Amino acid sequence: MDSVSVIGMTSIVIAGMTIAIGSIAPALGQGKAVAQALASIAQQPDEANTISRTLFVGLAMIESTAIYCFVVSMILLFANPFWNLITG
Amino acid sequence: MDSVSVIGMTSIVIAGMTIAIGSIAPALGQGKAVAQALASIAQQPDEANTISRTLFVGLAMIESTAIYCFVVSMILLFANPFWNLITG
Amino acid sequence: MDSVSVIGMTSIVIAGMTIAIGSIAPALGQGKAVAQALASIAQQPDEANTISRTLFVGLAMIESTAIYCFVVSMILLFANPFWNLITG
Amino acid sequence: MDSVSVIGMTSIVIAGMTIAIGSIAPALGQGKAVAQALASIAQQPDEANTISRTLFVGLAMIESTAIYCFVVSMILLFANPFWNLITG
Amino acid sequence: MDSVSVIGMTSIVIAGMTIAIGSIAPALGQGKAVAQALASIAQQPDEANTISRTLFVGLAMIESTAIYCFVVSMILLFANPFWNLITG
Amino acid sequence: MDSVSVIGMTSIVIAGMTIAIGSIAPALGQGKAVAQALASIAQQPDEANTISRTLFVGLAMIESTAIYCFVVSMILLFANPFWNLITG
Amino acid sequence: MDSVSVIGMTSIVIAGMTIAIGSIAPALGQGKAVAQALASIAQQPDEANTISRTLFVGLAMIESTAIYCFVVSMILLFANPFWNLITG
Amino acid sequence: MDSVSVIGMTSIVIAGMTIAIGSIAPALGQGKAVAQALASIAQQPDEANTISRTLFVGLAMIESTAIYCFVVSMILLFANPFWNLITG
Amino acid sequence: MDSVSVIGMTSIVIAGMTIAIGSIAPALGQGKAVAQALASIAQQPDEANTISRTLFVGLAMIESTAIYCFVVSMILLFANPFWNLITG
Amino acid sequence: MDSVSVIGMTSIVIAGMTIAIGSIAPALGQGKAVAQALASIAQQPDEANTISRTLFVGLAMIESTAIYCFVVSMILLFANPFWNLITG
Amino acid sequence: MDSVSVIGMTSIVIAGMTIAIGSIAPALGQGKAVAQALASIAQQPDEANTISRTLFVGLAMIESTAIYCFVVSMILLFANPFWNLITG
Amino acid sequence: MDSVSVIGMTSIVIAGMTIAIGSIAPALGQGKAVAQALASIAQQPDEANTISRTLFVGLAMIESTAIYCFVVSMILLFANPFWNLITG
């Protein structure tokens, strides 16, 4: 295989796998946090506002790791420095 | 194998695997959140509205990681920059 | 192997594996949600309607990830852009 | 190996593996749902009808993912577009 | 290897593996359901009839996924379209 | 390797592996059901007959998946259509 | 490798692996059943006879899957149809 | 590699692996049964005799699967029909 | 493959995999911490401030390991010393 | 590789792996049994003698599977029939 | 591949994998410690200072293993003795 | 590779792996036993002597499996019969 095939193939594989693997843990972590938030609201309805606010901050923190992966995936698809150099 | 085969084969593999792997965690996370929501409603029926609203926001956050994967999968099938360059 | 074999073989493999792997988590998630719904009804029979309604919305959200996989699988079998280009 | 062998071999492998892997999660999910339904009936016999009805709707939803896999398996065995094109 | 060996070997492998893998989850799921049924009868002997009836319906649903696998296994051994075409 | 070696080797491998893998889940499932039956008898001795009867029906259902595997294993050893055709 | 080596090697491998893998689940299942039986006797000493009888029936059922594997293993070592045909 | 090497190597590998793998589950199962027996004696000292007797019967049943593996291992080392035929 | 392909391919693979694997544990750990924070607030609303402050310090500590991985990933994509030397 | 290398290499590998793998389960099982014995003594100090006696019988049974593996390992190192025949 | 490619490729792979794998356990361990700290504060608010101080010491100890990995990763990227010798 | 390399390489690999793998289970089992001993002493301080004595006997039994592995490892490094014969 020549360089174009190798770099292209690798970029596709990694672009997909990065977001696929990278979405596993955030989804599980968010599911856990949301589930606990619902249990907490049922237990202490008067604190629903505080719970919601803390939940959203937490979800944003967790989402950030998924977004790191999405950014790398997009860079590999549309702003790939290795591909640009080889096909340039 | 020539470049067309390699890039085509890789795109198909990754398009399928990205959405397949990427759907595991969201489905599990949503299942957990929904299950807890049902338990919370049974425990505190008066807060059903608050619980439902928080649940839907949470499901949307979790769904977002599945959608990232679906987007990458569709890009690989129908707007693949590597394929376009090679077959262009 | 020539391109036709490679692309055809890959499409078959991924069409099957995408739906096979993609159906694992939704089925487990739905099983969890349904089991909890039954437990909630047994615990709070008066809220059976609210529980059922929330359950069905949740099942639909979870089913959506299985459907993403089924869509990709069908595209690979019957509307495969790579196969069309090579055998066109 | 020539194309006929490759496509045939792949179709057999995937037809079997799709239904084999695809039947794991639905069977486990259904087992969980049925087990919980029995526990709920034992706990709240008066709601046996509501529980049964919800159980059957849930089992049907879970079964649907197994059926997606069975459909793909049957398509690969008896209506395989790649095989038809190559042996046509 | 020629086509006859390849197709034959593959059919044997998949016929066995499909039923072997496909029998894992139904057996586990049924074991869980039966175990819970026994616990429920011990807890609520008066509902033994309702529990038995629900159990049998559930076992039949779970058994269905094992039967899908057995059907595919038998098709591959005795009504294999690929084998028939090649050895025809 | 010639066809006889390939088909023979494959048949031996799959005959053994099918029953080996296929016996895992039934044995675990039956162990779980038997264990629960013993616990139920200890808890509710007056219902020992009902529990035993339900247990035996359940064990037979679970055993059925092991028997599917044993049947396929015996077919591969003593009534193998592929072996018969090649050595016929 | 010639046919004799291949068939002989495969028979040895599978004869050993079948009983090795096939003994995992029965041993675990029996361990679970015995452990529960001991717990039940400690909890309800008056029912020791009923518990023992049910235990032995259950152990026999579980042992049966180990015996299926042992039978296949012995057939491969001492009554192997493929070996007999090739060395006949 | 010639036949002698292949058959000899395979026999050694399987003789060791059969007993190694085959000893995992019995040891775990016996550990569980012994642990439960100790707990039962502590809970119900008056039934120590019944518990011990049931324990020893159970240990013998579980040990039997380890012994099947040991028998196959010894056959492969000292009464190996394939080795005898080739080196005979 | 020449050096450019090898180094380029490796850099892409590792850039993606580092952030993908490296995001698993932080997301899970943060999910656990957030879930516990919500439970603690529901249990002790008066300490919501202390809990939030400790939570945010903890999240920052956990996020730091994800950031180590992101830094390495960015270095490999945009400041790769091996790539610079080879393509320089 | 010639026969001496193959048989020697295989014997070393299996001699080590048999005892390495074969020591996993007995150590875990014994750890479980010892832990439970300590808990039982703490709970029922008057039965320390009965508990110790049952514990030692159980440890001996569990140790037996480790000893099977050690025996096979020593046979392969110092009384290896295959090695003797080839180097004889 | 020549030495430059091999050493370069290996350094990249290991630099990334070391920090990726090495960040898994610290993140999980820190998540566990933080979660428990929050639970302890909710349970014993008066000891918040002692708990925080112990938590921070513990987090630093856990972080140290992540830092060992980061150090090795940086050495491989920017102070690699093997690379320096070969490209020197 | 010649015989010396093969036998030497294999001996090194197995000498290390035997003790590495063989130390996993004893360490875990001992950790469990020690943890339970500490819990038992806290629960029943008057029996500290009996508990310690039983603990040390149990630790010695568990350590024995690690020592089997260490013995095999030392034999392979310093009294290796295969190495002696080949380099003799």
Add this chain to the structure above:
Amino acid sequence: MDSVSVIGMTSIVIAGMTIAIGSIAPALGQGKAVAQALASIAQQPDEANTISRTLFVGLAMIESTAIYCFVVSMILLFANPFWNLITG
């Protein structure tokens, strides 16, 4: 590949993997110990000093296994006897 490449490549791989794998268990074990320490302080504030002292001794013991790995890693990078001999 020549010796320099092989030894260099191997040293890099093992230097990184040793510390990466070797940091998993200490981080988890320390996380567990710290979490329990926090729970113990919350439960028994008066013993905070004894608990802290025992915790720090325990953390040092656990850290020691991580340090063994770090030492081996540094030896391989900067005092590698094999590399010195080959490049000497």
Add this chain to the structure above:
Amino acid sequence: MDSVSVIGMTSIVIAGMTIAIGSIAPALGQGKAVAQALASIAQQPDEANTISRTLFVGLAMIESTAIYCFVVSMILLFANPFWNLITG
């Protein structure tokens, strides 16, 4: 590869992997023992001395398996009989 490369490479790999794998279980086991010791002190502060003494004996026993691995690792790096013979 010549003998020097093979033996050197193998020694490096196993020296690192032995201590890396061999440190997993001791660290986990020690973490468990330390955690339980802290819980026991919190529960029974008067027995802190007995608990500490038993803990340290237990930690030493567990550490011993890590030290076996470290010894083998050092032997392979600095007193390797195979390396000495080949490079002697």
